[in-house]
Amino acid sequence: MELNQIWHCPRPELAKRYLALLQAGPVVSTTIFAPRRTGKTVFLRKDLTPAADAAGFTVAYVDLWQTRLNPGIAIVRGLEEALTPRTLAQRALHKLHEPVKKVKASGSAGELKGAIEVELGDAKKEATELALRIEELVVKLVSKKKLLLLVDEAQELARNKENELMAMALRTAITKNSDKLRVVFTGSSRTQLANVFSNSTAPLFSVGATVQEFPLLGRELVEFVAKKFQVASGRTLDVAAGWTAFQEFHQQPEPFLSVVVAMLMDPSLTFERAVATEKAEQDKEENHEGTWASLDAMQRQLLLLFANDPHAKPFGKAALAKLAKALGVPSLAPSDVQYSLNNLKSKTIISKAPGGVHTFESAAFERWVRTLAPVNP
Structure with missing residues (x-):
């Protein structure tokens, strides 16, 4: 168990604000962003879940970080767990009157409650069965009471085409059950979250509403x-x-x-x-030294620039002159900088926050670059 779950600093007012937003009517889902290890998961489990329970929701929690290569398994698992009665008496009645239909599953998926079994031989068949199972479970859950689905590290839904199929299954479930289903997505990469929610071709375009900054503990x-x-x-x-x-x-x-x-x-x-x-x-x-070693000189200089001034304008005359001097070249064109910047984004090292601020995906790496990285890479 993580330390911040053992010494948990309660945030009941923040939980009430998110619930109020989701119950107000127009907003079916929302997405919250914060770097990893800043308390998003603990907030979902320790603050938002009990508040939602008290407000009459069934809560299903899905962790996509632990099952990055197969989010469909994680989604089905979270929904199955929400459907499974908690008390012994409830479980007995459940077995007698409402057995959970099983889906075939892979042995590599780990032990999943509800005996989920998936056939991995045919990727298309697997994706289709998982998508249908997700919709089936959501319908079953919302038939009983309101459902709050918590999807942690949602940027993993844009990792590959198979993951995008699961995102589309979620989109269908959200659209069809918008009267009784509410969803909170979290993410720790702005660039990858944009690939899920913000780009016009994203699998959950507009579904996650506006990506909100998660208020950090102070x-x-x-x-x-x-x-x-x-x-x-x-x-x-x-x-x-x-x-x-x-x-x-x-x-x-x-x-x-x-x-x-x-x-x-x-x-x-x-x-x-x-x-x-x-x-x-x-x-x-x-392994900050390893990450640093994998970058070219231009990428390193850009990181040094942003580590010391996140508001720096990399295409401005002053920044271009500074970068050119550090690299020992007469001049640089904006296109040279753009190419390196795109590479840093694709490697999820840097992202562009609202307001044009360039931020590091890893706060620890930012500190290392600012304090320990060689000035002349």
Whole structure:
């Protein structure tokens, strides 16, 4: 279990806002964006799910990150789990009166509740059966009560043509059951989310509504953790220093909580040393040096430019002159920069946020580029 699920900082008001938006009428679904490890999943499971339960929804959760190569399996699994009664008595009645129809499944899909079985021999047949099963399960669920479908890391629906077929199945289910079905998509890549929702040829074009920025946890998390730390250890965690470190981690709860847990495990460890160790672990885990080595000189210079100034205009005269000087060439054309920028986007290293700001997909890699990357690559 992730640390931010164990030391969960509740966000009931934010959950109420999302529910109010979905129940207002015009909006059937919405999409929220935030980088990975910033608390989206925990919010869905720990805040939005219980709020939706209390509001009379059945909630189905789908994690596409764990089943990136076959999202259809993940969607069916999430819907099957939502359909499965929770108590022993309910399960007994369910078996007697409403057995779940099985679909054939692949052994590589893992253990799935509801004994989902899929035949993988014919990809088209598999996709068709999964699409029909998704629609069947949604109809069965909404016949009982309102359904809130939570689809985590939805950018995976644009990974390949097979995944796009599952996105189209979702689109059909949403369109046909818009009176009793509400959907929240999340994503951690702006570029890939655009391929799912925003581009005119996207499989869920207009279905995900406007992609909204997910409000990150702020100083309230540091204060919450400081109280937990004091109760657990009898020691004091400096909130001001904690807030500074949390910002350095780009307000990602998991690395910040790892720092605090390290201090609980080793009372002699200082906060500053724990922070430095966690940063080094992040750099090693994500292999920033390997990513850097895979880029050409122009791509590296662009990353250095954006790491130090996200608002930089890469096609402006000043930026072109700066890039040309760093590369040791007389001049650069905007087309030269555009080519490298497109490559960085296709590698999901950089994306363009609203307002023209170029942001890193990985906050840890951004910090590494800004502080540790060679100035003259």
